[in-house]
Amino acid sequence: MGLSEDIDTVVERLGRELDTRARARLEQLGSRLKELALRRVVSSNHTVMELIVASHLLSKGFEVDVEHVLAPDLVCDVYASLNGESLVVEVETGFVPPENSTDPVAYRLARELSKVARYSAYSDYFAMAVPPFHVLQLPYIIFLPPEERARWGIEYFKRLIDVYYKKPPVKLEELLMAKLHYVYVVLVDALKLIELTAREYFVIFVERPAALLWRAGWPLSELPVGGASAELTDLMLRASNGNLRWEDQMRRPLSPLKPGYESSLMLAGFRDL
Template sequence: MGAKGSTEEFMRDVDAVVSKILDKIDPIYHPKIRVLRDDLERMHRQNRVKINHSVMELVCAAHLIEAGFDAQLETAVNGISTDVYAEKGLGSLMVEAETGFVPPENALDPLVYLRARAASKIVRYSGYASKFVLATPPYYVLQIPPSLTKPPRFRKEEEIASIKKLCDLYYTNPPVSVEEIRNARLHAIYVVDVDNVSIREWEVNEYMGKASLWST
């Protein structure tokens, strides 16, 4: 579901972020950022985007554009819509933003819900790009099952079964497959500072080591 409120209000916020990005990056990349800005305006008029995700996506896309990628927002790849899809040469990279939002119906099981959500994103999306990245704001600690931080070859059958059971609690239309879980791979985590339009890129196990300090 897309955002409520006027497109003018939405674009006021988008343009504030775009202005910060343009001030920071090489002018050679400005046309690509402006294309993304116009894409967001069009998608908001179609009620397809929300401001909290859109500004994170913009910052991620700018980071990738500076790294030499061509980036698109809210793009369908093999039938699934991804937040940011980027290509460079023969390689591709997919980014999904997670803000930690918990719907009211999951108010009594937020940790399990968020763990399942992160797991399902990694499992469903990572097979469609050379690299898969989760992006999150600094104020949220991603709830990632430890077995999904391993390279696939080190994932045990009982861990695969556990991830399957977790995802099936909330995502059954369609359910994730055992083969998807077996091959899933998370390559990096972006911590997205929208205020300063910057990204800190974390190696997955390093991030998880820091995150473990807040685990229950």
Template sequence: MSKRFERMYTRLALLAERMGVGELLAPVVERLAVLYSRGVLGAGHVVLELVAAGVLAREGYTVSVEEPVDGLIVDVLARMGRERLVVEVETGYTPPRWSHAPLAYHAARLAAKTARYSRLGDRFALAYPLGYAAPIHPALLEPPWRRSPGMLAELKSLVDRFYQRPPIPLEAFQQAHLDAVLLLDPDNASAYWAPPSRAPGLQVLVVQAALSTLTSPGGEPGTASVVTAAAATPS
């Protein structure tokens, strides 16, 4: 094996041991190290995937990573009895192409992931670093039956600016379900569950800022509104 593989394997194995799931996650550690060594996944992504997988393994789930499901590749697939939990990991990386509109890009990315992947499991969660203020669109904080046509149209319009190959149908946004978020803490080899509406980060505020600055892909952002700290404080 290459030195690149060996370095990452050692790092991931130590992290799994810190989480108390070294033996349980041995196949996961090896798979992630292989994918990293081949350049398929970045270092940050494999570490976050392992933390998510480790927490689920500790909770009694049978866990696999980078699992093919219905034509898509699921970051973390966890099974317990008949339940299937799908977890998609977000690192917070912004491609250079969208450096002028990172908030809008991430709001669209998280919405697209939820629409595409939540249908694959009984439950669906987004996992991201503890310090990442995830711009989750307000429509996804509501159960499907509470999403108004206006909310759905706005959500689809946002995602369509970034994802058109293939476009995501409106029905996917209507049926999407975000059941939880998993806040990943690699520093402490841990993670914390939270309901989406109570996750740290001012999601509604961030999405509003994203929508106010976005013009079109490749275009220049507009003038963003300035929000005071007092106005940003949640009640």
């Protein structure tokens, strides 16, 4: 099947779980994506993930748009609004272009960090959507409260981004104020997603791999040396426990993943799996 046929199939399957109004809107979004596909503006795997995210948000009562213009030179994948608040979602499939075959992790880190910096300024909440086989290459510093980033080396990552993105460059102020609230792990095969807060995602997917890579000598996950490392570890631990005044920590507490509690998997619609 071609991309247009894939979109029709995905919209039809997702629509079975939506009410009449949400299903009609999803069909409109599918039609828009088919038009963009004919113009070769969107790719197949990226488009299917957009539809899954859009369907999830429609089911929660959001008004949803895809390929939404935020600024003259900036278009986001999914834009949603509810009760006067807005959410921007950017889909990242983990693709690395051939010209970055010798620096794939540095490329992904620069790309993903620059996206958080650029896009999160245009909404109250910002989320990234990824397949389960791609772990976001975000540095520890983006999971810290904005007021802590300057003293923990945000300039290092600014220089890294500058290697890859210069037109336009990402400003230091954008990195200092960047916010990531949620990560959606999208299971395309099942047309479902798992919604995690940024701190849930950090603890589950990033924290231990980053420590392992650091011990192996990978500099992009390196923590400050000496006593500063222990202080930073304590700061991140307190952030993950919700003890800091950090916006995305206050909005939704971590659901304990043990019997008797409703986990993020359940919230994402996996009760019956």
